[in-house]
Every structure is written in structure tokens, then in C-alpha cells.
Amino acid sequence: MRLxxxxxxxxxxxxxxxxxxxxxxVIASVTLLLVVVITPGNTFRSTLDANLAALDVFTVVxxxxxxxxxPALRDLLDRNRFAERWVPxxxxxxxxxxIIGEGSCPLLLARPExxxxxxxxxxxxxxxxxxxxGPEPVLVLHEDVxxxxxxxxxxxxxxxxxxxxxxxxxxxxxxxxxGPARVAVGIVGAGVLASMLHGRLPTYALIYxxxxxxxxxxxxxxxxxxxxxxxxxxxxxxxxxxxxxxxxKNLPLLVRFLSIATACIxxxxxxxxxxxxxxxxxxxxxxxxxxxxxRGRLLRSVTLELSMLAVGSWLxxxxxxxxxxxxxxxxxxxxxxxxxxxxxxxxxxxxxxxPVFVIxxxxxxxxxxxxxxxPVSIIxxxxx
Amino acid sequence: xxxPIVQARDLWLEYGGARSVRALRxxxxxxxxxxxxxxMGPSGSGKSSxxxxxxxxxxxxxxxxxFQGAAWPERIAHxxxxxxxxxxxxxxxxxLVAHWTVGENIAVQQTKPNAARIQALAASLGIExxxxxxxxxxxxxxxxxxxxxxxxxxxPMLVLADEPTSxxxxxxxxxxxxxxAAARRKAALVVCSHDARMLSGADIRYRLEDGxxxxxx
Ligand SMILES: Nc1ncnc2c1ncn2[C@@H]1O[C@H](COP(=O)(O)OP(=O)(O)OP(=O)(O)O)[C@@H](O)[C@H]1O
Ligand SMILES: [Mg+2]
Numbered sequence: 017m018r019l020x021x022x023x024x025x026x027x028x029x030x031x032x033x034x035x036x037x038x039x040x041x042v043i044a045s046v047t048l049l050l051v052v053v054i055t056p057g058n059t060f061r062s063t064l065d066a067n068l069a070a071l072d073v074f075t076v077v078x079x080x081x082x083x084x085x086x087p088a089l090r091d092l093l094d095r096n097r098f099a100e101r102w103v104p105x106x107x108x109x110x111x112x113x114x115i116i117g118e119g120s121c122p123l124l125l126a127r128p129e130x131x132x133x134x135x136x137x138x139x140x141x142x143x144x145x146x147x148x149x150g151p152e153p154v155l156v157l158h159e160d161v162x163x164x165x166x167x168x169x170x171x172x173x174x175x176x177x178x179x180x181x182x183x184x185x186x187x188x189x190x191x192x193x194x195g196p197a198r199v200a201v202g203i204v205g206a207g208v209l210a211s212m213l214h215g216r217l218p219t220y221a222l223i224y225x226x227x228x229x230x231x232x233x234x235x236x237x238x239x240x241x242x243x244x245x246x247x248x249x250x251x252x253x254x255x256x257x258x259x260x261x262x263x264x265k266n267l268p269l270l271v272r273f274l275s276i277a278t279a280c281i282x283x284x285x286x287x288x289x290x291x292x293x294x295x296x297x298x299x300x301x302x303x304x305x306x307x308x309x310x311r312g313r314l315l316r317s318v319t320l321e322l323s324m325l326a327v328g329s330w331l332x333x334x335x336x337x338x339x340x341x342x343x344x345x346x347x348x349x350x351x352x353x354x355x356x357x358x359x360x361x362x363x364x365x366x367x368x369x370x371p372v373f374v375i376x377x378x379x380x381x382x383x384x385x386x387x388x389x390x391p392v393s394i395i396x397x398x399x400x
Numbered sequence: 401x402x403x404p405i406v407q408a409r410d411l412w413l414e415y416g417g418a419r420s421v422r423a424l425r426x427x428x429x430x431x432x433x434x435x436x437x438x439x440m441g442p443s444g445s446g447k448s449s450x451x452x453x454x455x456x457x458x459x460x461x462x463x464x465x466x467f468q469g470a471a472w473p474e475r476i477a478h479x480x481x482x483x484x485x486x487x488x489x490x491x492x493x494x495x496l497v498a499h500w501t502v503g504e505n506i507a508v509q510q511t512k513p514n515a516a517r518i519q520a521l522a523a524s525l526g527i528e529x530x531x532x533x534x535x536x537x538x539x540x541x542x543x544x545x546x547x548x549x550x551x552x553x554x555x556p557m558l559v560l561a562d563e564p565t566s567x568x569x570x571x572x573x574x575x576x577x578x579x580x581a582a583a584r585r586k587a588a589l590v591v592c593s594h595d596a597r598m599l600s601g602a603d604i605r606y607r608l609e610d611g612x613x614x615x616x617x
Contacts (some may be wrong), residue, residue, distance in 0.1 A: 020551065022497070022504035303495045307509060308456060310483035317449045317588035392457045395491055 023313065027321035034400075035296075039289045040329040043374055046282045047333030047367045048340070054271050059115045059356045064260045066119045066160075066355055069197035071253035073138055073236055075223045076107055076122070081242055081309050084219050092240045092247055093221055098233035100224040103130050105182055106217035107251065108183055110157070110173070110200045112164040119168045120207035121161055121198035122251075123183065124222065131156070131201040137224065138197045145169040145191035148203045153213060155202025156191035164353025168192070184216050187211045220251070253370050275366035283373035290322070290378040294385050306391035315386060322378045326371035334364060403469060404430035405558050405588035406454050413449050413461035413611075423449040425611035426463070431588040433557070436581055438602030439592045440616060445608045447592035448492055451560045454590065456481070468557065485511055488583075490561035494543040496535035496550075503531035506550045521549045524579050526572065529597055540567040541566030548576055552583050559583050561591045565598050573598055 029036050079089055086105060109120035124134055128149040135142070135156070148154045155173075162168055169189055176186035186209070187202055204213045225233040240247040304314055341358045348380045364382055413424035423446040431437050440465075441447050452458035453465055456472030460461055473481055480516055488509075496505045506518050522528040525545040535543055544567045551559060561580055565573035573595075581601045592608075593599055607616040 017517065019507055019513050020509050021513070022500040028499060077519055159448070299495070300497050303491075303497065304508070306491070308487055309485075309508065310482075392452050395493065395495065 023317040023325055025317050028321055029325060035293055036325050036328060037375075039286055039293070040325060040332075042282060042285055042289065043326055043370060044333035044336070046278055047330050047370050048337040049280050050275055050367045050370065051334055051337035051360075051363050052341060053274060054366055055337075055358065055360045056115070056356050057267055057271055058360050058362070059354060060260075060264050060267065062259065062355045062357050063114055063119050063198075064264075066196065066198040067119055068253045068256050070122050070124075070134075070138055070199040071251065071256065072230075073235060074134075074225065075230070076105070076124075076220050076251040077248040077249070078107075078218060078220045079242075080246050085221060088242065089247060092242075096223065096233055096236050096240075098226055098229040098236055099227050102223045103133075105130070105220050105222045106204065106213070107220040108217065111182060112161050112163060112353065114164070118200075119164075121158065121200065123155065123173070123200040125202050125204050125217065126222070127226075128203050130222075131203055134199070134201050135193055135195075138195060140193040140195035140197065143192050143194045145189075147191055149202060150203075151206045153185055153187045153203065153207070153209055154190040155187045155204045156193055157189055157199050157200045158198045159192040159194050160350075160353040160355060161198055161200065161322045161352070162189065162192055167300055185213050193342065200350070247285070253344075257368070271362070271366060277368055279369040279373045282370050283377040284373045286326075287377040287381055290381045291385075294381055296365060298385065298389060299397075301386060302389050302391040302394035304384075304397060305389065312384055313358065315382065318382055319375075319379060322382070323371075323375050326374045326378070330368065330371040334367060336391035337367075402432050404432050405468060406590075407466045408450075408454060408460075408463065409466075410463035411450075411453060411460050411465065413446070413453055413458060414461040417573055422611055424453065424460070427612055428457065429454075429606075429613060431558070431590055433586075433588050434584055435590045435604065436584045436602045438599030438605045439484070439608050440594060440596055440599060441592070441608035441614070442594060446611050447594075447608055448562050450608065451562050451590065451592060454558075455487060455560055456484075463565050473603065481584070485554060486553065486557040488556035488559040488587075490548050490551045490564045490580075491545075492562040493565065494540065494547040496538075496543055496546060496565070498535055501532050502527065502538065502546045505535065505546060506553050507529075509550050509554050511554055518553060521553055521579075522546075524554070525549055525576060540568070541572065544568060545572070545576060548580065552579070554597070555586055558581075558589050558590045559587050561589070563593055564591060565593065565595065570597070577601060 079085060082089065103126060106125040108123040110123045111118045111120045126134065131148045143159060148156050167173065167189060169192065171189045172186050173181055173189065174183045174186040175181050204210045223233060223237065237250055239249050301314055304310060339357060343358060345358050408427060408429045411424050415421040427450065428549055439447060449458060453460050456465065456467065457475065467483055468600060503518060504524040507513065519528060522531055525548060527545045530538060530542055544564065548564055551561065559580065564580060565576055568576055577598050580589060580591060591599060599605055605616040606613040
């Protein structure tokens, strides 16, 4: 005979798995549901981050009160000690369909070598086609944006091909890039269209900050004065983010409500299941109390047992949800250029309310039950 | 004279409900260490009720029960009095936890794990082969012997046994009684039975009738 404490919490689960199964199933399936419902919500923030990633690396400014970068403004830019250099560019947005409405990522038009430098600075890799060069207006696009718009190499974008577009003229897509920032770079070229584009596109300066000094450089640009007024209008990641976040402000409200409502309902169901399973085990607890077992010891064992069951089922449900989301991401979302983070700590944390509620609800039932059980009356009913 | 292990004074136990029953009527009993008290009585005479009251599992309607010199707390059944571990109870029905082995059902009662003690006790009761079995596969008599082992395994100060041989034949019944009687070396022992032969080894025999005890000599 091996002498081991029978009150080890997994003894019941291991020997009577059928009794624990309904509870495990409810917890796992609702966890799965919750994670699968909440996670895709991060597409808004993920897409926003990818769209603004370029603006976290460098700053784009335009003259606040003048038509172009006149010598006084150039002088202000040259004297920015926190910047490596600055480059004149034309800047626009590329719009593309997101999961709801449209997203837009920056399009920077510059000389061919500067267009490349932008991509290098952002850590983008060319995955198809070539870099922008030559006499025609061409551009290189993030592959996800191309997918979302349903275009590829050889496609053309611009008002000449699609009146709804905000890019004037007509640009041919010559290359696709991959990397953390959703961005497009291109060249205006030297053809007939070029002068029209030069005339119609507003002028910006792209400022490369020195490593680690972007904040100081931005502060300098914000403070720069043209007379008494600010010299530059700054296309600011912080500004764009604040605006977008204001638009997404109410999303957590929904997520939190969903997860708390689900957790409450599941806890009720599990509370009922715990109640049933406890009632069927009541005679057993009664006997143990009657032969002098301490209530604290029994409760500790049952608490651990319930915790193991709840946490185990939650882990299972969450893993299945992550696997399902990963597959769905590859099969359905990525081909449409829709960005989600499959691993979403927020969703996992929200789903963790389920085991916590379940343990608390189960414990309430157990504590109540054990406080009111009368061992002798159960013994007298001769229930085994 | 030494201090009694358990002492009942003017013990009344009344069951309410539709049919009010006075199971115990002013009963007085004191049991000292080293004494084997046998209680006989017909069915329904209140034997089980008396043992529940002595164990603190039933609260007397009137009177008092003191164990090791102090009264039981009101909510004894809810298991927070440490003295409960020095009490062994053999219930009239031999309940065992169904998903534990016989060995585990006995071991749960040990304050300090001691496999040798369990094995020796099981051997003396003739159930040493059954320690790794689950209770479902035992006969009623085997379950009863397992519950005797469970009551004795922690070397309690007081052993209360309610018809501990009801499912046993004469020989194994006598053997079980001798195992119980041996516990008196360390403890006080109270055994209820309606079978007088099983109480032949008792130091003091009582008869329980109409809720009161009388010496049976
Ligand atoms: N929970 C209860 N509610 C009401 N009456 C009860 C209860 N338990 C026992 N009784 C009554 O109390 C009396 C004594 O019962 P008890 O079980 O103590 O008898 P007993 O001597 O152990 O009988 P037996 O030998 O049949 O086990 C009986 O008349 C019984 O009907
Ligand atoms: Mg009885």
C-alpha cells in the first residue's frame, strides 16, 4: 500500500473525470468565445499603430504661414541641433479599406535615393518588384495596403484612374515592401505629369532626428517661430494618435461590458454545476466532518481542486481560441490586409475574469454548503 | 479516581418535528480511560442518539457532555475543534468515501502518516489485502471492518462504536471486538450493541431503556 494523502486536490478530478467535465466544458468554451470576440477588436489600434509607425521614426512638417520653404524656414531647419538632416518631400495619404471604414497611411514622394532612404530608415524590405526610379510617377507600397486595396505590381492609383482617390494624377505600383510601418514612397518623375504634380502637391520637409533625440527635435520644431507665430505645421504622430484614440475611446467600454457580462453568466452556470456536484458529494463531506476531519482542511482541498479545474479549463479554452484566431488570421484576415494581433494580452486578461469568478462563485457555494451541513442527518439518511 | 474522558450529566435529547421523541431522558454517564463500557438496548432505544451526543454531533436539549474536561462547542459538526482528532467513531453504517481506496479512507484520519500502523491494524481485522481496493468492491462486513480501522488508526482518547459488528459473523465479530477492546489500553471505549455476546468483554455493561441507563450485571 502506498500511503498518500487522499485529500490531494487532483485525486477527485483524476478518479471521477466525468463529474468535472461539464464545468470544464462550460469554462473552456466560454473562454474561447470571449477571446475570439475580443481579440479582433485590436485591429483598430494595431492598424493605427502601423499607419503611424513611420511618423514615430521621423517628423514631417510644412510651412505654417508661407507657400514654401523659404530661406528663413530653411535656416530654422538647418539650425535644429537634434536633427541629422532634413529633406524636402511631397506628402499625401494612401487610403485603404479597414475592417470598418478606411485607414490611411502616409505616402512620401521624394527623389529616388531619398525614397529608398525612407524605407531603409523604417527597416522595410522590398519583397516584390523594384524600388521607385525612372522618369514616370511610380510608387512602392506596403504589401498589406496593396492587399487591402486589391492592387499589385503594375496597378495604377490616382485620380486619373479612380476619381475617388486622393492621390492626384496616376502612379504605377512598381514594388511591394514588408515591415512594421504601413507606408508608401514614390517619385514624381520627370514627365509631363511631374510639373502638374509639383504644382498640386503641398510641400513638406522630412526631418531625420538624431538617434534618441526625436522628442527634442520635435520640441524644437514646435517652438520654432516665424515672426511671432509658429513657423511649422507638424504632421504629428501624437496628434494623429490622440484623434484616433478619441474615436476608439468607447471600444474598451464594450469589451469590458462583454467580458463582465459573460463572466457573470458563466459564473452562475458554474455555480449551479458546483452546487449540483457539491450536493452529490455532500454525504462524503458529512462523513469526513463526522469522523473529525477539520472543515478548513476539506475546504482547502476542494478549493484547490476547483481552482485547478477552473484554471486548467481556462488555459485550454484560451489556447484553442489562440490557435483558431491564428488560423483565421492566416486564412481570412491577412489576405485582405487586415491587421490583428492574435496574441492580445488584454483579451486574455479579460477572459481571466471567468476562472476568477468561477472560483469565487464555487467557493461561496462550498462555504455555504459546508457551514450548513448536518453530518448526522446525512448519516441517518443512510446515503453512501 | 482519575478524571473521566467523557462525562454526560442529566442528558436530555429530544427530537422535534411532527412526532416529538424523547430519545434520552436525564441520562448520566462517565467513562474513564482504560474502561470498556458496553451499552445494550433494543432498536429505537436511543443508542445511536447517545453516541452522537457523546461525540458532540448532536446537541443535547438539556444537560451537558464534557470531553477531556470541557464541553463541546455548539457547532461541533462544522469541524473546528482540535479535540475531534482524538475521538474515533464507528458509525452504525460503514460509510467510506467512494473514490478513495480503503487504505486512503483509513489514512485520512491519521494526523501523522504511518503506513505500518495502517497495515498492522488492517491485518488484525483481516482486511490487509483490501487496502488498495475501492469501497464499491467490498462486502458490507469488510466495509465495517475498514471503518473500525479508520476509527482506531489515530490512537484516539475515546472510541465510540455503534453496532460495530452488525454486518459481521460471530467469529469475525468477536475478533473485531477484541481489536476494539485492545484500544482501551490507551483510551476509553463505549460500544453499543443489541447483541449481548459482543459485549462480553466489557468492564461495565449498561442497559438503555426509555432513554435512561441502568447497570446490567
Ligand atoms: N433525526 C431524528 N428525528 C426524529 N426522531 C429521531 C431522529 N433520530 C432518531 N429518532 C428517534 O429517536 C429514537 C432513538 O433513535 P436511535 O437511532 O438513537 O435508536 P437506536 O437505539 O440507535 O436504534 P437502532 O438499534 O435501530 O439503531 C427512535 O425512536 C427514533 O425514531
Ligand atoms: Mg442506532
